[in-house]
Amino acid sequence: MNASEPADPGLLALAQDFREALRHSIYLVRRLDADGELSAAQLSLLKMLMDAGPATGGRASSASGVRVGEIARNLGVKVPSATEQIIKLERAGLARREPDPNDSRAVRVTLTEAGLAAVAAANERRNSVMAGVLSCLSDDDRAALAAALPVIGRINATLQA
Amino acid sequence: MNASEPADPGLLALAQDFREALRHSIYLVRRLDADGELSAAQLSLLKMLMDAGPATGGRASSASGVRVGEIARNLGVKVPSATEQIIKLERAGLARREPDPNDSRAVRVTLTEAGLAAVAAANERRNSVMAGVLSCLSDDDRAALAAALPVIGRINATLQA
DNA sequence: GCCTAACTGTTAGGCTACCTAACTATGAAC
DNA sequence: GTTCATAGTTAGGTAGCCTAACAGTTAGGC
Numbered sequence: 001m002n003a004s005e006p007a008d009p010g011l012l013a014l015a016q017d018f019r020e021a022l023r024h025s026i027y028l029v030r031r032l033d034a035d036g037e038l039s040a041a042q043l044s045l046l047k048m049l050m051d052a053g054p055a056t057g058g059r060a061s062s063a064s065g066v067r068v069g070e071i072a073r074n075l076g077v078k079v080p081s082a083t084e085q086i087i088k089l090e091r092a093g094l095a096r097r098e099p100d101p102n103d104s105r106a107v108r109v110t111l112t113e114a115g116l117a118a119v120a121a122a123n124e125r126r127n128s129v130m131a132g133v134l135s136c137l138s139d140d141d142r143a144a145l146a147a148a149l150p151v152i153g154r155i156n157a158t159l160q161a
Numbered sequence: 162m163n164a165s166e167p168a169d170p171g172l173l174a175l176a177q178d179f180r181e182a183l184r185h186s187i188y189l190v191r192r193l194d195a196d197g198e199l200s201a202a203q204l205s206l207l208k209m210l211m212d213a214g215p216a217t218g219g220r221a222s223s224a225s226g227v228r229v230g231e232i233a234r235n236l237g238v239k240v241p242s243a244t245e246q247i248i249k250l251e252r253a254g255l256a257r258r259e260p261d262p263n264d265s266r267a268v269r270v271t272l273t274e275a276g277l278a279a280v281a282a283a284n285e286r287r288n289s290v291m292a293g294v295l296s297c298l299s300d301d302d303r304a305a306l307a308a309a310l311p312v313i314g315r316i317n318a319t320l321q322a
Numbered sequence: 323g324c325c326t327a328a329c330t331g332t333t334a335g336g337c338t339a340c341c342t343a344a345c346t347a348t349g350a351a352c
Numbered sequence: 353g354t355t356c357a358t359a360g361t362t363a364g365g366t367a368g369c370c371t372a373a374c375a376g377t378t379a380g381g382c
Contacts, residue, residue, distance in 0.1 A: 008296075011292045012292050014292075014310075017310045018295070021310050023201075027321075030340095039367070041367080041368065069330065076188035077369070080369090104376080105376065105377045134176055136319055145313070148305045149175075149309075152306070153185070154302065159294070200338070200339085202339060228359080238339085238341090239341065239342085240360065244362090264349075264358095265359095266348045266359040268359075
């Protein structure tokens with residue numbers, strides 16, 4: 001984390017390779033997201049609502065839905081950016097915005113039926129495209145990829161904090 | 162590649178997990194690219210010039226530098242987008258645009274000294290940040306990651322074609 | 323009680339990077 | 353030497369992000 005250390009050369013090489021892999025992957029991601037029905041940002045937001053949907057984090061005391069600030073933090077964007085996306089989704093009938101009964105400053109965002117269906121459809125479509133790409137790999141390659149995904153998840157989780 | 166096939170459930174699960182990992186990784190990438198000196202798009206372009214720099218692809222007959230169309234294809238963007246970035250880099254003194262001696266329609270883009278230095282500096286900085294992140298992992302995790310990178314590279318190479 | 327401070331979200335304005343469509347200029351084919 | 357294809361640029365538009373400024377709500381200190 002500290003730039004003042006010289007850093008292990010092997011670690012730097014891995015860092016470089018990983019960066020390179022991610023850099024090239026944006027092309028893949030762009031292709032996946034070019035299916036037109038839902039933008040990457042919007043799908044991420046809807047998915048988040050779905051995951052955290054039914055019961056917020058929470059207790060019976062907490063109302064259903066996710067707060068705007070929480071959404072922003074989860075997506076790694078600032079609050080105004082989240083608001084913008086939420087408004088678009090609301091206009092599209094995929095999400096709903098309701099005042100929080102416990103805190104009138106806050107807004108609770110929930111998925112509509114249509115939103116749930118849209119997430120499912122978009123995910124299915126993108127997954128099948130991705131599966132098509134992965135089907136060209138060898139079994140060993142797929143195993144190596146599968147083994148690394150939790151690691152990448154761990155890396156991303158670290159940053160969230 | 163074909164949506165009409167039902168597709169192996171295991172493959173679909175892997176596809177979903179991989180998509181998820183990439184989706185979360187954009188946060189990491191954003192952090193890495195937020196160092197201000199060079200945008201992600203510009204660094205990618207400069208890096209490409211550096212990699213393909215000295216001798217295009219080519220023979221002695223081909224002039225030095227990379228053509229705009231080739232740059233666009235390599236970055237996975239359309240030609241006007243490439244032109245836009247190239248012009249910015251040119252204005253910043255990091256790249257040079259010269260007419261192709263063999264084909265007056267074409268333009269050859271090359272790195273300047275300053276451009277080379279900028280790539281090196283930006284890369285170093287980003288690598289050390291990334292290394293910092295990776296240093297929090299266990300040895301096993303790093304090994305798993307290292308094993309998967311060539312696979313991801315293979316996936317990306319497939320798409321390029 | 324009330325005034326200030328902290329917090330939640332929206333609005334306004336601006337930036338970057340991408341896109342498509344239309345154009346210019348050169349090269350190649352016949 | 354037209355005609356067609358190719359290489360890049362220009363013009364205009366969109367999505368998604370940002371910061372700064374704002375409005376409303378809650379919580380604390382006195």
